[in-house]
Amino acid sequence: MKKILLITGDFAEDYETMVPYQMLLMVGHEVHAVCPGKKKGDSVKTAIHDFEGDQTYSEKQGHHFQLSYTFDEVKPENYDGLVVxxxxxxxxxxxxxxxxxxxxxxxxxxxxxxxxxHGIQILTTAGVVSGRTLTAYPAVGPEVTLAGGTYKEVPPTESVVDGNLVTSPAWPGHPGFIKAFLDLLGTKISL
Structure with a gap:
């Protein structure tokens, strides 16, 4: 069993919070879902982003997602992987x-x-994408380039792996995105 840190917050995308959290629990990992300024048992409000033929995604109210750990108690050295x-x-x-x-x-x-x-915005601000190839929601692509990374445009159902990093443009990519993350973690699933 691995211990995973999942960083979320108010108006994070609903599926991009709930699905990785639940899938990682399903395969037996311990997942600490956290948000700055909040404690275990607090909730964040999520937003549902959908693709309905407009020039960008639509946004609707999502669920209240309960956090499983207190942000102020996070020690990164206690974790095997990170989900943003x-x-x-x-x-x-x-x-x-x-x-x-x-x-x-x-x-x-x-x-x-x-x-x-849009989680990639945290990576660009942290200064960790220079020299890497990754994807993101297309509107974040220029930020990747400005931060020294190579933005790779892929369909929203796809993901990109570069070393220890897996990225995807949006929640339709969850199957490949989560599979690639499990591969990076060394998680084996027997059927």
Missing amino acids: VGGRAPEYLRLNSKVLDIVRYFFDKDLPVAAIC
């Missing part, structure tokens, strides 16, 4: 210096990191 969710939350989470330090720790130690959609 997307949605609106990364806009403000990337302003938190402890969030950035946590992200840098996982990259410095070459530990598995999964980031999806």
Whole structure:
């Protein structure tokens, strides 16, 4: 069993929070879902982003997602992998210096990191994408380039792996995204 840290926040994308959390629990990993300024048992409000033929995604109210751990108690050295969710939350989470330090720790130690959609904004702000190839929601692509990374445009159902990092543009990529993260963790599933 591995111990995984999942960083989320208010108005994170619903599926990008709930699905990785539940799938990682399903395969037997311990997952600490955290948000700065909140404690175990507190909730974050999520948002559902959908693709309905508009020029960008639509946004609707999601669920109240209960956090499983207290952010202030996080010690990155206690974790085997990191999940950074997307949605609106990364806009403000990337302003938190402890969030950035946590992200840098996982990259410095070459530990598995999964980031999806707008979650890549946290990686660009942390300064960890230089020299890497990754994907993100297309509107985040210019940030990847400005941060020294190579933005790879892929369909939303796909993911990109570069070393210890797996990224995907959006929740339709969950099957490949989560499989790649499990592979990076060394998780074996027997059927």
